[in-house]
Amino acid sequence: MIRTDANGRYRWSGYLLGFALGGFFDGILLHQILQWHHLLSAINSMDIRFQVAADGYFHAFMYVIAVAGLWLLWASRKAPDRPAGRLLLATILIGFGAWHVVDAVLSHWVLGIHRIRMDSGSPLIWDLLWFGIFGVMPLVIGWLRNGTDDDDRMQVSRSATVVRLLAGLLVIGAGAQALRPAPDNGFTTVLFAPGISQERIFRGIGAVDGRVAWTDGTGELVVIRIAAGQSRHALFRHGAILVSGAGFPAGCFDYLTTG
Template sequence: MATSTREVQAPAAPTSIQLPGIVLGIGLGGFVDGILLHQLLQWHHMLTSTDDDRIGVKYYSPNTVSGLEMNTVWDGIFHAICWVAVLLGLAILYKRVTRNRRRVWASRVLWGWVLAGWGLFNIVEGILDHQILGIHHVHGGPHQFWWDMGFLLLGVILLVGGYLLQRSGQPFDPDATDIPEGAGRRV
């Protein structure tokens, strides 16, 4: 009598787009911060509060040419890190989603995780750079504490809103067959 020792395997879970969405959100959130607050509004640069920071970094005044040059270099390093995060998020997404790639870009799940990643960026950057290190603040001056708290609150709103948005979407399974909108499955 012959016996078979085949193992029964459970079906594989769909590949998650949580990690690539969060990494993309971190990079894109950093770009929004750097482009809007550092460059367009010029409220701060990476080292604009080092005259009263908590770690002893040399002060580079944004009101002098040499100080602005050093702040611009550090802003560039910050943007390079954001760029790497976006490329990494795209690479992970490309590796995980091998079919139906168009569908993923319309997915609430992906954009929810992107918003959550942006919120995570704000929270980590706000706590680390604004509070712990003190190397810059959102908008220096007499009300900088409230600007910093608003930045953190925006981060929490983006994180929670992104989480809720991704939960309201249909889970993305890259191996599922594309079914046109409104078409039902026949058994």
């Protein structure tokens, strides 16, 4: 059970922020930039709509964890014994490593929903490499640094304030990066709910003066160029469930390759 005192909140803020950072790191680097895998690459991999939705909701879950961590960090600011900034760094490392350990064991080996590098002939090597470098190593370093303290209480207070600020900025920055669509392409990717009629889809596209650049075979996943000054949010009124660039964590949309 999570401790409710200020020091407990301080520790748990680090665990949650580190865990969220691990998810953002995975999503930004492996899903978007390198495109080595998506959340459910090993399941129904030919259905782009399925992959788009899964990645979008994955990022949404990471945002929930990040917000919880930031709230706990704020709530712990009046901890009576002013824990050191290095303690927060240690717990962030533990959380970051824990994400990769959980991802490796659960996603790669137990459930088999994806591997680190789906196109590799030796996926286990990549899994173990990632597991060691980004999972075990941060966990060990964080564990060794966990519980260390300073004698100079003024220095402790200053270090805690600085680390709090840097940790918050790092998580917010990573979250903002995950929200960003692919740079300089000018397109918006939209996933409409299953069963939405083509007439309603095109009414929605027309509502934002959009032009279709690409669509999948079902017509429910479309890439459009929206006229200047139009709001992407209007698409939700016409049956869209995910829209890149509309404040929803769907940055992976615009990084997906379709051919």
